[in-house]
Amino acid sequence: MIRLPDPKRDVLARRDAIVAGLRDLLPEASLISDELRLKPYETDGLSAYRQMPLAVALPETTEQVADVLRFCHRNGVRVVPRGAGTSLSGGALPMEDAVVVGLMKMNRILDIDYADRVATVQAGVTNIGITNAVAGNGFFYAPDPSSQLACMIGGNVNMNSGGAHCLKYGVTANNLLGLKIVTIEGDILDIGGAHLDAAGYDWLGLLTGSEGMLAIVTEVNVRILRAPEGARAMLAAFASNEIAGRCVDAIIASGIIPVALEFMDRPAIHACEAFAHAGYPLDAEAMLIIEVEGSVSEQDDLLDRLKAICQRFDPISLKVSQSPEESAAIWKGRKGAFGAVGRISPDYLCMDGTIPTSRLPEVLRRIGEMSDSYGLKVANIFHAGDGNLHPLIMFDANDPASFHKAEAFGADILRLCVDVGGCLTGEHGVGVEKRDLMPYQFAEHELAQQRAIKSAFDPDWLLNPSKVFPLLDAPAMAQAA
């Protein structure tokens, strides 16, 4: 089980007064403090880790967020921000002495400016909610994490989320123009704005991916793009993971940038097909979803060239989607992949390492060997185009030994990613899950610099303090602050 910092005894002792103080700041339905109703907030998308919070606040406005943070700061109370609670790295895991601040009630689209191609939305708008709001006018918001149906833009900013289509369009950071944030002192600040490139230092870059440790994001200006004229997906089936991996490398090396290049291995293909009925090749060991977009002739040209590349790797089958419905089913399977693994295993840990694409075949082989030696099945589903792996390690949470093995297996995979020149996380964030592996990636002085940034924003380490960095003992903590 993951270790959390020792709770502040004085905060726990003042629990009732803290709850009463928060009650004065919020509407009745925005504060949860009874044990029974707190329970569903004890975890997020990484349900193996659980911790009951002190209270849950669900503010409806930026001002209420500021009031809550100011109050917590004044009273030395820790705060854990939460969006949709879909984090796979435990980013929203509460702490016993912390107030969870959930942004789910802040789910309004505030403004859409088609002339300048900017949407201004509250942090609790879902990722797909942005696209849905502008799709009628032929626009979309590009980053598309697989949980885009549910995950919220505030969380996307904090994890710098990617997605299948980021191969072409970049991740959240590349599609972000401005933020409204609230600091732990309760100050409301505007960073950047509804225009390209902000004046001065790149605060936006610093805040993106900061995992709720620097400030709470309440509003976001994102770039919206003209939707392409059309898109078509192709399914390419191969006889082994390694062959499919070599094909990915060949596609990237050819200079073609498909809009998406996704990889699934056999267990994943079967689980997702059962959910989406997309016509995935059930006889394949590995499958690539390759999507191109543009005008019909542009699509045809790219698909022809991609087919020619795939042919060099003796594909079992190559199938181009014939209709928008078929494409939708193909993506439904891919986007629901993590949940669909729930059909073949009661629980899974989803890894998120990133590697240079040229090392794909080797890394996939090593993961297969580890799977054998740990005796745990693994399904590989990932953004192959940008080398972002998502091995799903299957285990049974009702069997503690199986969970510990899964954790160790996951850590081995992530160390392997670092060893081949990659990193611990592509898009899910470090959270609590990868926190203790950070020293494998970074030297102590590098971690110290990162902690110093955290301290500059939040000297008392009240905002999401148990995440990202390995826990320090109290004196070291004081020194870091």
Added chain:
Amino acid sequence: MQTLFTTEQLRDPDIAASNQVLRTCVHCGMCTATCPTFLLMGDELDSPRGRIYLIKDMLETGRPATEAVVRHVDRCLSCLSCMTTCPSGTHYMHLVDHARAYIENTYKRPFAERMLRGVLGGIIPRPWLFRLALMGARVARPFAGAIPGKSMLAQRLRAMLALAPSSVPGPSPVEKPGVHPALGPRKARVALLAGCAQQVLSPSINEATIRLLNRLGVEVVVAQEAGCCGSLNHHMGQHDAAMARARTNIEAWSKQDIDAIIVNASGCGTTIKDYGFMFRNDPLREQAEKVAGLAKDITEYLSSFGYAPTREKPDLTVAYHAACSLQHGQRVTADPKSLLARAGFRVVEPAESHICCGSAGTYNLLQPEIAGQLRARKLGNIKATRPDLVAAGNIGCLTQLAGDGLPVVHTIELLDWMAGGPKPADVP
């Protein structure tokens, strides 16, 4: 997801079944996004994942239901949108049904609420009683505005009166038990669920169904003794009453030699298709499974059996409103739309078609505030498509969406009209 049941607890077949459901859930949170109450309230506790967690905790500890759990489970519409969304195939319906029965057994609701639920569960399933009650409500309707107060009781009374129709049609002769022979050579023989609330509120739906099926060469039986499907009681946790009604139907239909059981109220269809599960530990199991297997929504049946219009194309745009019990409960999504298109209508689908209109059985009576918000949201989305009329396959939705200027008609009445039947009332 990890569960913490003891071996002793798992000996209870209901707990064992719920444990299976909980073990399928991976807590990914996708379901939250398509849950109507989460959209409105933005609280995990009013989302499927939050409810699953509350129910899990209640069942694991074995404690009686508390007011907090009841509040959040009661707010669930049972629209089952979460089940369509769930990638891991978590059977939320079975879990929440179990929770509702558990609540009914372990929690004492306030007096007024017990009375109301008792009355709803006792009256609506009995057509003659329901007709009487509606006639009373019709008289009281003009005085709805005079009911004072903001209490839940006052809100509910006003909601009930608002939903009462301004006129109550008399009983239709077609719903009496009997056989309606096919016109021409008989190609199939089916039983029709005559139902309960629907035949009182809108007898023309069953009339259109029988007329159209007969014309297509299908003999229609309204079986002696078959009646309410039990879902109304089932959704209020009134387990024994629900099982008794279902048992009566299973026995009545098992005596018949039929090719299908036709359901034209999709809320009922969802429950009848689940009879096999409901009777899984009962001697009647095999018959229940057979009945469940024979049950078909009318549009599902027509799609496979064949349907062809005989009239000229009407110059009308129909907004198809997908009833949750049809789209999520039974996963019948394309059939009604393609049949309406085949009949010659221009079919449009409103935005957010996966979100409930707030009807949800007796939900609009028990949770009028949330139901009202969902109704307004739904009507807004429907009107944005600029339709001439709205079609839906469930009486609850028809009642919920009526009264806002747009004609709201059952799909089958439009199909029957285009195949030679009378023009449905209200159609422009």
